[in-house]
Amino acid sequence: MSKLRTTGKIFIIILLVFILSGCMDQTEVDQLAYVVAIGLGKSEEDDNLVKITYIFANPESGTQAGGSGGDEPPQETISFSATDFITSRSLANAVIAKQVTYDLLRLIIVSEDFAKDEDFIRWIYDATKAMEIRRDIRLLVSQEEPSVFVQNNQPKLDTRPHQYFELMFNRGLNTGTVPPSKLNRFFRITEADANLFLSIYATTELNDDTKENKDPDNIAAGEFEFEGETNNTQFAGSAVFKEGIMIDTLTIEETRLAFLLSNVLQQPDEILTSLPDPFTDEHYLTVRIRRESNVDLKMNLDKTKPSILATIPISIEVMTNHGMTDFTDSEKIRQTLEKSFEDTLTEKFDELIKKTQEKYSTEPFGWSLVARKEFLTIPEWESFDWMKTYPNMEIHTDVRVDLEKFGRQTELPSLDEMRD
């Protein structure tokens, strides 16, 4: 019996070794400082340094159970120069009391200046090395330095930073004003070297040179003029990356058009915009645009004269009618309306495609993925060289509009009768 006991004791001790060895990496939740966003900017002093900015979330803020935690601010920010955002973790401990962790990192903010630098890619690849950084975090380009961005970004209502950013991005995706901009996608597109990557574009500073009376959709971050008492940060439009370098920005409208042309991006469910009314000159019709199904791309990729025919099925819901035309009256009016929408959209699509062909020489719509299906092997595809061929392609767009609803009450009183 006693022999059994001794064996049992030894066994339990050995078992403890197995169980407890997992504790080597253990860290207590209240001993960690959770970084929600990292900012990367150029350092003024040295080319080999970057300016790191951290936003720490306070997990106790806003919870009922915290008790004394109620008075603490929801976030803490610091900025300093470091060689990269891995060493910065221990450097930060000069001021931050707890161990810095990237477990809950949701966002990397890059200054426009740094994103346009060709060395940017060297730093962003650090994210693939660190153990905790996930690939589904988002990349955001800010017009100003991230240190300024996070200081100015003081949301009044949704004060907890992780929640604020998540809500902001989700709304942006629903309305099609910002692209999804996942880090995984950035790496993938940069490595495949055929497409453009669209990143979220944001700023906390209002541009002074904003033109008066601009089309409200045709703006990017910093150009939206508003009054009132709220956070100054604007998330609008996208930053365009080619081969890992930022080359341009797209406005809200262009971002939405890119969404509509892409089969890869998840479609936003609420693109509200205004299109010209074919029956009156001075009024616009507010419409809700939705793509019905995938863009149908017919490609002819022989070397000499490659061409693409893109058929884009769109369904449109007319939400306002300032021209007060009676659309219920006849089929013919609706057909004219349909035709006019098709023409406007085709024109807009063509304009954006032309811009991508001439200015960027490749596209952000993920069309290269469809083109790949035409090839059997990767060497063939690589020698075709999408980036070289795309600018010379003949691209036609065929927009097919389906009119859906005309608002809750379809008919409006006749203006002529009322004002006679």
Added chain:
Amino acid sequence: MGEPKDKIGIKEYIAIALFMIGTKTTDDIPSMLFDSLQNAGWIAPIISGILAILPLFLLLHIAANYQDKSLIDIIYHIFGKFLGFLVLFFLWAIGFFYIVLDTATYTDIISTMYFVKTPAILIYATLMGVCAYGAKRGLEQIGSVSWSVLPYLQVSLFLSLILTIGQGNLGFLFPVFGPGEWDVLKESTMKISLYMDFLYLFMLFPFVKSTKDFKKGTWIAFFLILINLSITMVSYVMLFDYKSVMLLNYPYHETIRSISLGFLTNIETLFFPFWLIASFIKFAAYLYINIMLFGKLFKIEHFEYIMPAFATLIVFLGLLPESPTFAIFDLKAMVGNLASPLFFFLPIIMWTLAKFKGDLRK
């Protein structure tokens, strides 16, 4: 204990086979395939699987003819004492070397992806400790544990697959033939060692309840493994595209770090424990078969007593290579190149010799 007294059933046998071979898709084997085949990596398990049908078929034919004899006895019988010993010793050496490399890979995965601060030796020792304990418990125990946890692990793999494919893009699979049709064919042929472990599984032949069960089990396990391997590799390409997937060391672990389940983001912590259990069972089975072979070779009847010693040896050997991520990767590719022809030709030679001896009935 010695050799198992009770026999295992078809369910347990299939489960063990799935653990031994099916788990390969979660370590660095996919990255090895993607390296040479780019986005066509997922075709390799299918092509080499079709090729593997021949040796499997011959082995089953031979095994069915020598009822109640394990592969070990059959090899002795066919090749004679001296040559048989050499062949078996070679098989054992490759198997042993492979266990060392594979456990080192798994230790590397755990220490680079999950437990960064824990020293590798501790992880390795824990892994081998658990596996040696499992192996020492014997085949029946390994079998019943495998069968009882298999559904959970398949469900967890299936869930990660659904999420990955849902978030992936089918377009990345094109161009279908990756580096070119001939390259795909050639490279896939070289990777037939994927199914090498079936050779070792045949050593369990006398411990499976009936010949019919063994036959049926082998084919079911074989096709399940083939499907598992291909589909998971398709899902990796669909999530990462070919350029990125070639850069990854451990695609499965990057995958579970990239996918999210609705509002739940860090779900790798959900999949990791399941994967750990699978690895424990995998190496327990590996170790058991390998040591059994060793015991047979050197006539050690109670071979389970040398398991702790071998487990310790494996830990120290596995820790030898510097920067394991690369070193082990290269060594594994080397062993694979050696094992591929062995797996393909050994059954053919055995079958021919048996035919000559007139042992094979019609």
